[in-house]
Each structure stands twice: as C-alpha cells, then as structure tokens.
Amino acid sequence: MTRSDTVALEAPTAMPMDTSRWTNKRRDFLRMMGYGAGAAALGPMLMACGSSNSATQAETLRAQLVADEAFWTNVQNMFTLNPAKTFMNIGTAGSMPKQTLDLFDTENRKKAAESGNGYSNLLDLRKLAAPGFGVDPDELAFSANTSSGMCHAILGIPWQAGDVVVTTNHEHGGGLTPLNIAKDRYGIEISMIPMPVGNNQTAATYQNLFDERIRSLKAAGKRVRAVMWSSPTYKTGTLLPIAEIMQVVKQHELISIVDGAHLPGMMDYNYGELGMDFMSGAGHKWQCGPGSTGILIMRNKIRASNPLPLPKWYPVHTSSYSTRERTTNGTETFDIAASVTSCGSVHTPMFQALVNACQLWDSIGRKKIETYDLTLSAYLKEKVVERWGIGALYSPKDDPKLCCALTSWNPFRNPADVMDSVKSAAFVSRLQAEYPQGLIIRNSGFEVIGAANQHYAMRVSTHVWHDANDIDALVNAMWDLSGKMA
Ligand SMILES: Cc1ncc(COP(=O)(O)O)c(C=O)c1O
Known part of the structure; x- marks a missing residue:
C-alpha cells in the first residue's frame, strides 16, 4: 500500500459515525466504499496522486x-432536507431551516387571516439583520435576489x-445583464479581464x-468609472479578494460593485469595513432564506474604510424617493x-423568514459557519x-x-474531456442517478486563458x-464515475 492508500483507509474507520439519520442506501454505499469490513477490496480505487504532505493536510x-x-x-438536524x-x-439554492419554515408559515397564515398588506420599508427587520453584516439599517436593503440587487x-x-466599467470574463448573467443594458442604453464600455x-x-x-487594466485604459484616454466583480465567481469558486481590489478601486477613485451572490450565509464579512459602494447577495442560497429574497448593501455614509464621495445613484424600482x-x-x-x-406592497413574511434565518446564523456564529464551510472545502480540495x-x-x-x-x-x-459539454452534463446526472447518496452538484462552463474551448x-x-x-463519499463516487466514463 502506498502512504496515500493507508491514509484514505485509516482516517474514516478511526472516526465514530452517527449513522442513525442515514438511509439504508447511504449506509450500504459507505460500507461498499470502505468504511467497514470490505475496505481492503478498495485498493485499486484509491490510486494516489497527491504527496504525503497533502495526505497529512487532509488528515x-x-x-x-x-x-x-x-x-x-445538531445544526444538520435543523433542516428538512x-x-x-x-x-x-x-451555490444555486439553499434550504430553509425548520424554524424559518415554521415562522414563514405562521406569518403567511396571519397575513391571510388579517388580510394584511405589505406597504413598508421593513426598517424594523433591516435593524435586526444589519448588525450581522457590519452595517447600519440605512445601508442594508432587501432585494428580490442577487440579480435584482445588481x-x-x-x-x-x-x-x-464612454464611461468604462472594468469587470471579468467570469461574471454571472445577473450582473452582466444590467451592464449590457447600460451599454446599449447609455453607451458605457465594458472592459473584461480574463480570469486565471x-x-x-x-x-x-x-x-x-x-490595477494594470485600469492604468492601461487610462493611458489610452478612457474614462474608467467603475469596477464590477464577483466574489466569489460562480464558475471556479475563486474568491476575488475584496479588500485588495478595494485598494485599487480607491486609488483610482472608482465606483465599486460586488456581485456577492454567495457571500451572505457563507462568509462572515463586515461590509462597513470593506467599504464597497454596492454588494448584492442572495438570501436564498447560503443564507437559507426563502426564494425571492436578497440582501443589497449600499454605502450610504463616509466611513474610514472608503473616504471617496458617495456616487450619485437614483432608485429605479421603488415607491420611495428622496430628493x-x-x-x-x-x-x-x-x-x-x-x-x-x-x-408597493411587498410580501412581508418572506423577509420575516429571511431575517429569522439571519438571526439563526448570528446565533450559531457567522465566523463559526464560515470556518466550517471553508474547512469542508479545504478538505475536499486536499482529497481532489x-x-x-x-x-x-x-x-x-x-x-x-x-x-x-x-x-x-x-x-x-482524460483531462481533455472537460471541454466536452455533453460528457460534463452526463457526469452530473450520472452522479445523482447511479450513486445511492443521490449526490447533487452542478457543472459550469467558462473560458480558460489559452484554451481553444470552454x-x-x-x-x-x-x-x-x-x-x-x-466529502469522502463524494470523492469516492466521483473517482469511481470518472473511471467508468474514461
Ligand atoms: C455570481 C452569481 N451572481 C448572480 C447569481 C444570480 O443569483 P440570484 O438567483 O440570487 O439572482 C448567481 C446564481 O447562481 C451567481 O452565482
């Protein structure tokens, strides 16, 4: 056995597992994958690619x-999955915790029983949510989702x-669509940086x-006005570093717009300290609020984190306008x-439920959740x-x-198969259909510098x-499936 084989087989058996929540299918699958007596039979599946260093890191x-x-x-038991x-x-859809579902249900019924309206700017709810994101209530708006916030x-x-917006070639349509509208309607130019x-x-x-892109645009006589970027990008899960990009934005005195679809509920960010002009995030993904909810952070006062003047901005979808x-x-x-x-009249129970999920996150601890999510991902990367x-x-x-x-x-x-969109889609569906845990992941297509195809x-x-x-079960299943599809 190689060193990696030993690690892959030893680590899981050393750990006591609570299997009471699992379906029979799932239990059988894990047994088959080596968490029981038949582990030795798995030798050929556990082909080692990494160094002993990365194995140690995984352990x-x-x-x-x-x-x-x-x-x-206990946290897992809060959900009805x-x-x-x-x-x-x-990254596409979260799931409301039971207590949030219960509150949503109660508030829906109350609203129906009392024939309630939703004419409100929801200040009381914004007051409850804002501290978890490091801002004041006047800086946290509820939107319909990330795309709506963008x-x-x-x-x-x-x-x-002639205004230029610098962005990347790995953006989501939720941010690109309004940029394209601004291009056609006002004549802005969009300058895309190819992503590593x-x-x-x-x-x-x-x-x-x-910095280099902005400098070269300026040197060519262009009027750069804003930077718009995803953090993280939905394509490769690269967390474009907000603090570092904000330094560039401030140095060039630009407007900053972050597509932060995945940030609320995943990362414990203090947006007052980060200082971007806009951060649009989803309420229904990692934050596990209802669908059709989003969180839009809007810089509305001068803080030490960003001394630039506030950009001019007009509401475009509102019944509340201040001159x-x-x-x-x-x-x-x-x-x-x-x-x-x-x-107009908004569906208040949706936002009550979103804030309930936010408060649950605050009580668990946003930093604790971030650390756990990132450790799972770091472990997955080591296994990959x-x-x-x-x-x-x-x-x-x-x-x-x-x-x-x-x-x-x-x-x-065969690494070249990653350019085969049909095979990639088949991988996703076979992973769900052929492995008993019903593993649900997604694929995404994107440009790679120097590659002929996506x-x-x-x-x-x-x-x-x-x-x-x-994570172990996912990696084993994906390795197995990649062998079958070779
Ligand atoms: C980076 C990014 N932006 C925007 C969106 C759109 O999100 P929403 O459905 O909240 O509008 C997504 C969705 O996956 C995304 O990943």
Whole structure:
C-alpha cells in the first residue's frame, strides 16, 4: 500500500459515525466504499496522486471537522432536507431551516387571516439583520435576489456615454445583464479581464490584474468609472479578494460593485469595513432564506474604510424617493436602503423568514459557519489533489484570501474531456442517478486563458449540513464515475 492508500483507509474507520439519520442506501454505499469490513477490496480505487504532505493536510482537516461533530449534527438536524439525497449545490439554492419554515408559515397564515398588506420599508427587520453584516439599517436593503440587487445597483447610476466599467470574463448573467443594458442604453464600455484558474495564483494577482487594466485604459484616454466583480465567481469558486481590489478601486477613485451572490450565509464579512459602494447577495442560497429574497448593501455614509464621495445613484424600482443630496460625512442624509426595499406592497413574511434565518446564523456564529464551510472545502480540495492531482483544480487552494466554500475541478481521467459539454452534463446526472447518496452538484462552463474551448468543470458547494463523510463519499463516487466514463 502506498502512504496515500493507508491514509484514505485509516482516517474514516478511526472516526465514530452517527449513522442513525442515514438511509439504508447511504449506509450500504459507505460500507461498499470502505468504511467497514470490505475496505481492503478498495485498493485499486484509491490510486494516489497527491504527496504525503497533502495526505497529512487532509488528515488534519478531517480531524478539525470531526472535532465538533455533535455541534454540527445538531445544526444538520435543523433542516428538512430529503435524506435520500446529498445537496451540494447551495451555490444555486439553499434550504430553509425548520424554524424559518415554521415562522414563514405562521406569518403567511396571519397575513391571510388579517388580510394584511405589505406597504413598508421593513426598517424594523433591516435593524435586526444589519448588525450581522457590519452595517447600519440605512445601508442594508432587501432585494428580490442577487440579480435584482445588481439591477438596482448598476441601473441606478447615471452613466455617461464612454464611461468604462472594468469587470471579468467570469461574471454571472445577473450582473452582466444590467451592464449590457447600460451599454446599449447609455453607451458605457465594458472592459473584461480574463480570469486565471487553478492553484497558481494569489490575492496580489488580482490586485495587479485590476490595477494594470485600469492604468492601461487610462493611458489610452478612457474614462474608467467603475469596477464590477464577483466574489466569489460562480464558475471556479475563486474568491476575488475584496479588500485588495478595494485598494485599487480607491486609488483610482472608482465606483465599486460586488456581485456577492454567495457571500451572505457563507462568509462572515463586515461590509462597513470593506467599504464597497454596492454588494448584492442572495438570501436564498447560503443564507437559507426563502426564494425571492436578497440582501443589497449600499454605502450610504463616509466611513474610514472608503473616504471617496458617495456616487450619485437614483432608485429605479421603488415607491420611495428622496430628493436629498447624499451625505459628505459620516451621517446619512436619508435611508437609501428604504428606496430599494419599499416598492408597493411587498410580501412581508418572506423577509420575516429571511431575517429569522439571519438571526439563526448570528446565533450559531457567522465566523463559526464560515470556518466550517471553508474547512469542508479545504478538505475536499486536499482529497481532489490526492486523487486527481493539483492540476485538476480550477479553484485556488493555497492562498486563503482566494478560498471559499465552492470547489471546482476537472474530474475526467482524460483531462481533455472537460471541454466536452455533453460528457460534463452526463457526469452530473450520472452522479445523482447511479450513486445511492443521490449526490447533487452542478457543472459550469467558462473560458480558460489559452484554451481553444470552454472548460465544463464540476462545482461542489460545502455547507452546514455536510460532514467529512459526505466529502469522502463524494470523492469516492466521483473517482469511481470518472473511471467508468474514461
Ligand atoms: C455570481 C452569481 N451572481 C448572480 C447569481 C444570480 O443569483 P440570484 O438567483 O440570487 O439572482 C448567481 C446564481 O447562481 C451567481 O452565482
């Protein structure tokens, strides 16, 4: 046995597992995969690719994950997820905890019983949610989702023909669509930076990429006005480093717009300290609120984190409009977030439920959740390196500033197969259909510098309802499937 074989077989058996919640299918599968007596039969499946260093790192991460197992089992039991499936696509959709569902149900029924309306800017709810995100209530708006927040942010800016927005070639349609509207409607120009992939990158890479692009546009006589970027990108799960990019933004005195679809509920960020003008996040993904909810952070006063003047901005979807000028100091002149939140009669139970989920996250501890999610992802990355080698990763692994709970890699034994979109889609559906845990992940297509065709990598989300066993089972199943599809 190689060193890696030993580790892969020893670590799981050393750990006591609570299997009481599992379906028979899941139990049988894990037994088959080597968590029981038949482990020795698995030798050929556990082909080693990584170094003994990465194996040691995987062991350390696994130990960290199981150290607090009882706590996380309690958290896992807060959800109503179908136990016959393993949901690893939180980047697309989360799941409301039971207590949030109960509150949503009660408030829906109360509203119906009392024929209630929803004419409100929901200030009381915004007051409850805002501290968890490091802002004041006038800086936190409820939107319909990330895409809606991106429309509010981008289409509210009075663009001039020739304004340049610097962005990346790995953006989501939720941010690109309003940018394209601004291009056609106002004549802005969009300058896209090709994104690196893989482990060989650091936070400084992005600082340099944005700075160099802005400088070269300026040198060519262009009027750069804003930077818009995803953190993380949904394609490779690369956490574009907000603090570093904000340094560039401030140095060039630009407007900053972050597509932070995945940030609320995953990362414990203090947006007052980060200082971007806009951050649009989802309420229904990692934050596990209801569908059709989002959180839009809007800079509305001058803080030390960003001394630039507030950009001019007009609400575009509202029934609350203030004609007051924006402040030039540390005190807001009006509640800008009210203008986004209040548009006719809104469905108040949705936002009550979102805030309930936010408060649950606050009580568990946002930092604790972030650490757990990232440790799951770090463990997954080490396991990927053991099996497929470091070159298979599209997500960075070694610079913590670039790591989040989305992990993306090429699972194919023949690496060129990652450019086959049909095969990639088949991988996703076979993983769910042919393995008893019903593993639900997604793939995403994106450009890779120097590649003739798009790469269609697998993307896995790791969140509070997962544990180290889920990661082991996923990696084993994906390795097995990649062998079958070779
Ligand atoms: C980076 C990014 N932006 C925007 C969106 C759109 O999210 P929503 O459905 O909340 O509008 C997604 C969805 O996956 C995303 O990953």
